[in-house]
Amino acid sequence: MLRTHTCGELDINNIGEEVQLSGWVQKNRDLGGMTFIDLRDRYGITQLTFNMDESSDLCEKARKLGREYVIKVTGIVIERSSKNKSIPTGDIEIIVSDLIVLNASKTPPFTIEDETDGGDKLRMKYRYLDIRRKPVKENLMLRAKVSIETRKYLDNQGFCEVETPYLIKSTPEGARDFVVPSRMNEGQFYALPQSPQTFKQLLMVAGMDKYYQIVKCFRDEDLRADRQPEFTQIDCEMSFVEQEDILNTFEGLTRHLLKEVKGVELHEFPRITYDDAMKKYGSDKPDIRFGMKFVEMNEVCQQNNFVVFDSAELVVGINVKDGASFSRKQIDKLTDFVKTPQVGAKGLVYCKCNEDGTFKSSVDKFFSQEDLNNWADKCKAASGDLILILSGEKLKTRKALSTLRLHLAEELGLRNPEEFAPLWVLDFPLLEWDEETNRYHAMHHPFTSPKPNDIEKLDTDPAAVRANAYDLVINGNEIGGGSIRIHDGELQKLMFKHLGFSDEEAKEQFGFLIKAFEHGAPPHGGVAFGFDRLCAIMGGQENIRDFIAFPKNNAGRDVMIDSPSFIDNEQLNELNIKLK
Amino acid sequence: MLRTHTCGELDINNIGEEVQLSGWVQKNRDLGGMTFIDLRDRYGITQLTFNMDESSDLCEKARKLGREYVIKVTGIVIERSSKNKSIPTGDIEIIVSDLIVLNASKTPPFTIEDETDGGDKLRMKYRYLDIRRKPVKENLMLRAKVSIETRKYLDNQGFCEVETPYLIKSTPEGARDFVVPSRMNEGQFYALPQSPQTFKQLLMVAGMDKYYQIVKCFRDEDLRADRQPEFTQIDCEMSFVEQEDILNTFEGLTRHLLKEVKGVELHEFPRITYDDAMKKYGSDKPDIRFGMKFVEMNEVCQQNNFVVFDSAELVVGINVKDGASFSRKQIDKLTDFVKTPQVGAKGLVYCKCNEDGTFKSSVDKFFSQEDLNNWADKCKAASGDLILILSGEKLKTRKALSTLRLHLAEELGLRNPEEFAPLWVLDFPLLEWDEETNRYHAMHHPFTSPKPNDIEKLDTDPAAVRANAYDLVINGNEIGGGSIRIHDGELQKLMFKHLGFSDEEAKEQFGFLIKAFEHGAPPHGGVAFGFDRLCAIMGGQENIRDFIAFPKNNAGRDVMIDSPSFIDNEQLNELNIKLK
DSSP: OOOSSOTTOOOGGGTTOEEEEEEEEEEEEEOSSEEEEEEEETTEEEEEEEETTTOHHHHHHHHTOOTTOEEEEEEEEEEOSSOOTTSTTTTEEEEEEEEEEEEOBOOOSSOOSSSOSOOHHHHHHTHHHHTTSHHHHHHHHHHHHHHHHHHHHHHHTTOEEOOOOSSBOOOTTOTTOOEEEOSSSTTOEEEOOSOSHHHHHHHHHTTOOEEEEEEEEEOOOOOOTTOOSEEEEEEEEEESOOHHHHHHHHHHHHHHHHHHHHOOOOOOOOEEEHHHHHHHHSSSSOOOSSOOOOEEOHHHHSSSSOHHHHTOSEEEEEEETTGGGOOHHHHHHHHHHHHSTTTOOSOOEEEEEOTTSOEEETTTTTOOHHHHHHHHHHHTOOTTOEEEEEEESHHHHHHHHHHHHHHHHHHTTOOOTTOOOEEEEEOOBSEEEETTTTEEEESSOTTBOBOGGGTTHHHHOGGGOBBSEEEEEETTEEEEEEEEBOOOHHHHHHHHHHTTOOHHHHHHHHHHHHHHHTBTOOOEEEEEEEHHHHHHHHTTOSOGGGGSSSOOOTTSOBTTTTBSBOOOHHHHHHTTEEEO | OOOSSOTTOOOGGGTTOEEEEEEEEEEEEEOSSEEEEEEEETTEEEEEEEETTTOHHHHHHHHTOOTTOEEEEEEEEEEOSSOOTTSTTTTEEEEEEEEEEEEOBOOOSSOOSSSOSOOHHHHHHTHHHHTTSHHHHHHHHHHHHHHHHHHHHHHHTTOEEOOOOSSBOOOTTOTTOOEEEOSSSTTOEEEOOSOSHHHHHHHHHTTOOEEEEEEEEEOOOOOOTTOOSEEEEEEEEEESOOHHHHHHHHHHHHHHHHHHHHOOOOOOOOEEEHHHHHHHHSSSSOOOSSOOOOEEOHHHHSSSSOHHHHTOSEEEEEEETTGGGOOHHHHHHHHHHHHSTTTOOSOOEEEEEOTTSOEEETTTTTOOHHHHHHHHHHHTOOTTOEEEEEEESHHHHHHHHHHHHHHHHHHTTOOOTTOOOEEEEEOOBSEEEETTTTEEEESSOTTBOBOGGGTTHHHHOGGGOBBSEEEEEETTEEEEEEEEBOOOHHHHHHHHHHTTOOHHHHHHHHHHHHHHHTBTOOOEEEEEEEHHHHHHHHTTOSOGGGGSSSOOOTTSOBTTTTBSBOOOHHHHHHTTEEEO
């Protein structure tokens, strides 16, 4: 080993010891008589000192070390005269007696500091330097910690890790499959899995009982800022379980992770139905770190000759605590915000609950002080609060108010990244109408089971059929979801019928799974958590890219290795394909 | 939960309890008055009993259950009158009071027993049924155990798991890359990694210090029986280390795994140089569970007018303990064996060391009793032993004798799969001559560092240059290997020159890595273990396919899901490719 210690472990207890350290030159300060070097490795930073009077050659050598040079030193640990309380090694320094340059370094294209001067593009191109920066390194180490703790928890619960294949089969519906030409099977292709869904269900048929995997999945879709063509999932499936068993198991996992990784003890997770989530938050992934729950106000707002409200399907408000002090300008800005295309509301009605018990609204023409008092009662608004109201078509209005609610929370500093507010959203609809294809699609996937009592509505009111499907939401982010699957062949056939699959289509797409189910499928269900997202949330951030060692950009490119790239004709020939 | 217990956990301590079990019908025995069902899940088998006299309806229902039906039962645990000592639940049975059929099953196409009547092809097609069989299930569970124990060990040693990308870049030398057309980057391709080699070295440049990953790798090559197009590696890299540090770390891992998974305590691993391994075993992956080391016999065999020996570069023998009792027929069979094309020797010379102190050889015409006595001395053969000798060109003869040695060990039952004999093979040659391209290739890979003292031989005697490269061998199987990498830019350039890369070629293939190395690369090295092979060896078997949940056949096909397969033109169009 080229070191006796790391750069993060020496302290007052090591004083007097001769040690060897290796690492990178973080900083080199030449103070004339003395030269100080901050030596960095994954574990921390240790100060090295060189004294011109005592060993001038060594000191000369040290002075010449550039940033990011890799060196090995031997020296004695001494107590610092001026201590640095901000780092664990801040009580000591090393009087260097020997210095070896292990490798030189070009000047890095951006500073290797917590706050760097490097832009996003440059940092991605030199990702191997970006990772030397503490915030990026710590994100990756947090990810590793979440991974091992996930495994320990699931292993303790009797889950068996099984690796499912990466070279699988493309399906006609798999328009977003990445495919892989087979050299040995001319003209044929493998597909990379969008998820191991089919295989984990096969493992349940196989009797594996409790399966998990932390696994890469692939989707060739147009990328939004927070999507990656390859992403990682915590993928689980259990047999002989009901929904409650799954919720308990994965609430346990989440609690374990928050405790082990963040030191946060969580209470029992609240639960909300999909319908209630839409009603109270206008979203199926509500952020419940703060209030401002929706209050439906048709009753107290309509039939007052204010046509905007009277003609609306829904009048819905939120109570902004202590918001009465908002200036006219602030409220105007909020009004502008809701009118932007991405929110799409026509206007914003407000009502200030003044400290003196009076009310001031933007619609005083239509509503008396008594009316406004009724609003305040309905919204449980007290003196000093501000009621904000949107109205219109139900779904659209809820969505708009949800956006406003999150925007306000952001502005008011209510979205504390170090607070964790998990929530189960239950009873998702089984089906959702697809405008494009003009038919119902499975909201989750075609193997999701309907609530038994709702099955009869499949014919009469398909949209009202609820599923045994659930999502885990933390801080307004969908961390993952799952469902109890259909294990009964007849019910599965019924579902395919309602999803508009012919027998042939169903067979072509899911043939081997349907066949497997004929050989004794147990009741089963599972979840998949988005691992990148989970890590980002636990790291107090929302951008998943910062929690991936080598991410791709929004065009699906790895700018560091310059991929994808062209390949030569010989290779194309061997694969029996050519470019169009 | 659809059960209070699993089928593997009830015993004498549960007597009198009411329990619920769910599982598959393994066996259904109708004895008239009584019906017995063996109920199976991942955890074991529990006997259910139904009494015709006491509950005829239930018993009738039970009688009708076919093999592999999925059922849930409620009942009371009682002590069995005739106990089954071969299973953990053998002391008890369940008197069933309620039976629910959760799912019917078609009759499975082969028996779900330890020894099945299903052929290989059928088992692969119905892999989800094959996995229900105990030996297959246990292989997969052993694999999961090896995986979690690997992670625990490396995590404890400070290794950080980092996920490297799967969609990377094809290189001109990557003829065996699987490639993935990019929809968004027209005409361009990603490649699937043959290993994360480049990325793990970048992670060392990035200061991650100790990296590991259990990761899928891909190679589109013609498959031998024990190769898979996708395979799994334990991939590791460490910074600021020397060879000794790596050997110690991964010897520790291997010892940990054998202890935790198999309960076997291993001693310090023996080490052998590549040269010695070739000399003493004719192989760079010797099986040292047994003796029969090679003895070079030129000195005692040549110059006796036996032209076969006299003209041979090498005369080399092994001593088969107690082999003098081999019959003429047995020795003829061995002779036939060495003459087969896969061994390729011209003949086999034997010498029996008789119990009475005399010798009997196949070349008595040329060698006196005294000569033969010298052979025996040289081979440390005692009365009752048998010396077998091959001769000819050195490399070929060693290889042939190695094959014979393993064959004999197999025949003599010396290859006990429950014995584990690990071995480090060190000092591999840096380069190997490639007949096809008429130049030297890196034996390991182009970043492997030469032994410092051998660098000067790069010009004069390239084949003699040894590398800081090592393999771990267990029971004659290469489990993995690695090397100390070159971290010095100048040395790397020298290496590229000797490997026949022009500057442009080196830049094109390894450009970003070379560039990264200019920014302060630490000394580093690592290993990769073949995870499938390691699991197979630990499971006492040599076929890796039995340790993969969903393996592909020798044509790279998954016969269960029927992949690879054709994809439609629309999809090809979107990917900007067409078939040749």
